[in-house]
Amino acid sequence: MDQRQALAAFGALSQETRLHIIRMLVVSGPDGMAAGSIAEKAEVSPSNVSFHLKELERSGLITQQRESRSIIYTANYEALGGLIRFLMEDCCGGNAEICAPAAAVAACCAPATKEELQ
Amino acid sequence: MDQRQALAAFGALSQETRLHIIRMLVVSGPDGMAAGSIAEKAEVSPSNVSFHLKELERSGLITQQRESRSIIYTANYEALGGLIRFLMEDCCGGNAEICAPAAAVAACCAPATKEELQ
DNA sequence: TCAACTATTCAAGGATTATTGAAATATGGA
DNA sequence: TCCATATTTCAATAATCCTTGAATAGTTGA
Numbered sequence: 001m002d003q004r005q006a007l008a009a010f011g012a013l014s015q016e017t018r019l020h021i022i023r024m025l026v027v028s029g030p031d032g033m034a035a036g037s038i039a040e041k042a043e044v045s046p047s048n049v050s051f052h053l054k055e056l057e058r059s060g061l062i063t064q065q066r067e068s069r070s071i072i073y074t075a076n077y078e079a080l081g082g083l084i085r086f087l088m089e090d091c092c093g094g095n096a097e098i099c100a101p102a103a104a105v106a107a108c109c110a111p112a113t114k115e116e117l118q
Numbered sequence: 119m120d121q122r123q124a125l126a127a128f129g130a131l132s133q134e135t136r137l138h139i140i141r142m143l144v145v146s147g148p149d150g151m152a153a154g155s156i157a158e159k160a161e162v163s164p165s166n167v168s169f170h171l172k173e174l175e176r177s178g179l180i181t182q183q184r185e186s187r188s189i190i191y192t193a194n195y196e197a198l199g200g201l202i203r204f205l206m207e208d209c210c211g212g213n214a215e216i217c218a219p220a221a222a223v224a225a226c227c228a229p230a231t232k233e234e235l236q
Numbered sequence: 237t238c239a240a241c242t243a244t245t246c247a248a249g250g251a252t253t254a255t256t257g258a259a260a261t262a263t264g265g266a
Numbered sequence: 267t268c269c270a271t272a273t274t275t276c277a278a279t280a281a282t283c284c285t286t287g288a289a290t291a292g293t294t295g296a
Binding site: 152153154157164165167168171186187188189 | 272274275276
């Protein structure tokens, strides 16, 4: 993740509807969600959700694939991880204290297995 | 960090000059930088840097304090950590794979002591 | 092929954000 | 007090982004 991509990703996440969409897609996992379902749950018009999905895709944070009549959108976990990494690597330039709270979250997350999560 | 703060922070980071400023302030540590030095290093006009600094402060990512004629700006490490945490906590809702790359960065950062960094 | 379904694209307008240069404010020293 | 320094504020303009509704495009089943 370079600065150009990070700027696009931060821009994508800085809008209420898009942040809402990303959070839904992260929760929905690899199955993703159809554009229509996203519009319904986020309570925005089809054309508006389409605008924001395009913006999110341009930033690399989500991907799309057609499935019959629907277009399924999925969170790009690699890009999200890369963004976190981009923020954290900066802080590693001499200032461990920024990373400490994030490391605590990571610690509660990374060791979890599928069994533990159920 | 709630959604409202996260939106403001993402918005603040989504602009080239501001991202540049944040990265400089993170590197400069607790000493911070005067507004004039920031303007000079970022190669923007005083009034423009002032506009962006105000925006960054509004988002909570930096703080200011006057020191003689200068106004010193400092990165708010807690807010930056909180933002990373906000991104990561979302992913912890069932999807450890997002956190994995970030956890790796955290691991290389968190155990570092002041002695090790010199 | 036709109709229904799902979603995107387009153009217009409104709203927000960024840049610029001039004027104003605050501080410290002669 | 007066001047120089450091920075902010303001108003105007330019640029970007968001929303809306109508028109368009791909997909499926009758």
